[in-house]
Amino acid sequence: MSLRARLRxxxxxxxxxxxxxxxxxRGNRVQLSILLLAIDKAAASPLANALAxxxxxxxxxxxxxxxxxxxxxxxxxxVDGVTxxxxxxxxxxxxxxxxxxxxxxxxxxxxxxxLEERIRLLxxxxxxxxxxxxxxxxxxxxxxxxxxxxxSTSSSGGRGIGDDDRHRLVTVFSPKGGVGTTTVATNLALxxxxxxxxxxxxxxxxxxxxxxxxxxxxxxKQTLLELARDExxxxxxxxxxxxxxxxxxxxxxxxxxxxxxxAALVTADHVDQALARAVEAYEIVVIDAGTAxxxxxxxxFGLSEAVVIPVLPEIPALNSVHILIDQxxxxxxxxxxxxxxxxxxxxxDLLKRTDVxxxxxxxxxxxxxxxxxxxxxxxxxxxxxVRSAPKSLPADKLRALARTVFGVAxxxxxxxxxxxxxxxxxxxxxxxRRQR
Numbered sequence: 001m002s003l004r005a006r007l008r009x010x011x012x013x014x015x016x017x018x019x020x021x022x023x024x025x026r027g028n029r030v031q032l033s034i035l036l037l038a039i040d041k042a043a044a045s046p047l048a049n050a051l052a053x054x055x056x057x058x059x060x061x062x063x064x065x066x067x068x069x070x071x072x073x074x075x076x077x078x079v080d081g082v083t084x085x086x087x088x089x090x091x092x093x094x095x096x097x098x099x100x101x102x103x104x105x106x107x108x109x110x111x112x113x114x115l116e117e118r119i120r121l122l123x124x125x126x127x128x129x130x131x132x133x134x135x136x137x138x139x140x141x142x143x144x145x146x147x148x149x150x151x152s153t154s155s156s157g158g159r160g161i162g163d164d165d166r167h168r169l170v171t172v173f174s175p176k177g178g179v180g181t182t183t184v185a186t187n188l189a190l191x192x193x194x195x196x197x198x199x200x201x202x203x204x205x206x207x208x209x210x211x212x213x214x215x216x217x218x219x220x221k222q223t224l225l226e227l228a229r230d231e232x233x234x235x236x237x238x239x240x241x242x243x244x245x246x247x248x249x250x251x252x253x254x255x256x257x258x259x260x261x262x263a264a265l266v267t268a269d270h271v272d273q274a275l276a277r278a279v280e281a282y283e284i285v286v287i288d289a290g291t292a293x294x295x296x297x298x299x300x301f302g303l304s305e306a307v308v309i310p311v312l313p314e315i316p317a318l319n320s321v322h323i324l325i326d327q328x329x330x331x332x333x334x335x336x337x338x339x340x341x342x343x344x345x346x347x348x349d350l351l352k353r354t355d356v357x358x359x360x361x362x363x364x365x366x367x368x369x370x371x372x373x374x375x376x377x378x379x380x381x382x383x384x385x386v387r388s389a390p391k392s393l394p395a396d397k398l399r400a401l402a403r404t405v406f407g408v409a410x411x412x413x414x415x416x417x418x419x420x421x422x423x424x425x426x427x428x429x430x431x432x433r434r435q436r
Contacts, residue, residue: 205224
């Protein structure tokens with residue numbers, strides 16, 4: 001059976017077609033990043049899925065302090081419920097107390113139709129209040145109205161998904177290994193760090209076999225494992241920063257545990273807390289999420305403003321992405337935040353770009369060229385492509401990908417420099433890495 005015949009046998013994605021991250025609107029509706037505060041994540045799941053259906057990105061948190069800390073990174077906060085003795089009014093009051101959360105639109109969901117309670121929530125500072133029980137169309141209409149009143153459109157520079165200045169947390173993930181996930185993540189983070197030194201964090205969440213440190217020629221003395229054991233650092237942004245390794249480029253790195261035997265010790269709750277502190281402590285966070293789709297990744301996809309998925313032009317890789325798309329569609333995490341990157345890792349084109357797009361049911365946002373030397377040299381030396389071969393075609397494409405993912409407001413076009421001469425050969429150590 002021919003390759004294209006096999007391609008036609010792949011099931012078409014059951015999810016809606018996934019567009020690239022190019023704008024904030026679908027028709028007349030603005031796509032928002034929504035933070036939902038609820039008492040229980042499982043109980044809030046139906047509401048979160050309903051809100052995600054039109055394309056909104058929804059993250060569920062259960063602690064008021066976590067919601068207040070993370071609210072500045074979202075388009076809208078919905079306060080659905082809090083655990084006593086805290087009240088909905090307490091949360092709104094904390095948000096309106098000052099700082100970056102003063103202007104965040106807040107929709108409060110009152111537990112009853114009591115008029116006095118709804119008035120009090122408005123007096124505390126909520127922008128709108130809806131009482132239970134409510135109809136989903138009414139809630140959606142109120143959200144759309146809040147988005148318009150707060151200026152969350154591409155023309156007003158608000159916080160819609162896809163805005164050039166809102167991609168603060170980006171996840172690189174693939175359901176199949178060997179497709180270049182770590183290469184893409186490290187190069188994206190380095191490009192962002194060039195524009196924002198010491199304000200970009202790269203987290204290696206491939207907990208069993210993470211290779212971010214190796215790609216950057218680093219030997220970490222502390223990792224996510226040590227962070228997970230430090231309860232204080234998981235709740236304090238300044239302490240959290242002390243666990244990051246500083247790269248010469250100005251990039252900060254939070255490395256994976258040193259052995260697969262420690263992976264289980266970093267729980268989903270640890271990941272939730274680490275991501276909450278990361279977006280507090282850094283302007284841009286890039287995550288190498290590896291290939292394992294487990295409970296720990298639920299928080300990642302919910303918080304991410306863009307999910308970058310490298311894919312190879314081969315049937316097994318495309319089949320894996322199909323499964324991933326279906327899974328994310330079921331959980332409501334798939335939307336306009338998905339960026340597909342075609343990695344041309346083979347010398348001969350067996351599947352064309354159009355074949356891959358047909359199989360995915362989506363456009364490819366970026367394409368990395370085949371190069372038999374540049375990538376291998378970069379990995380072996382621990383010096384990513386954008387630094388080891390800055391004038392190469394792969395480096396140009398990776399920088400273009402960074403501008404697509406982060407937006408030109410965060411990662412501007414680099415000024416063209418003079419062509420560089422090939423470097424003279426130097427004596428190198430193990431795996432060709434320069435001796436320090």
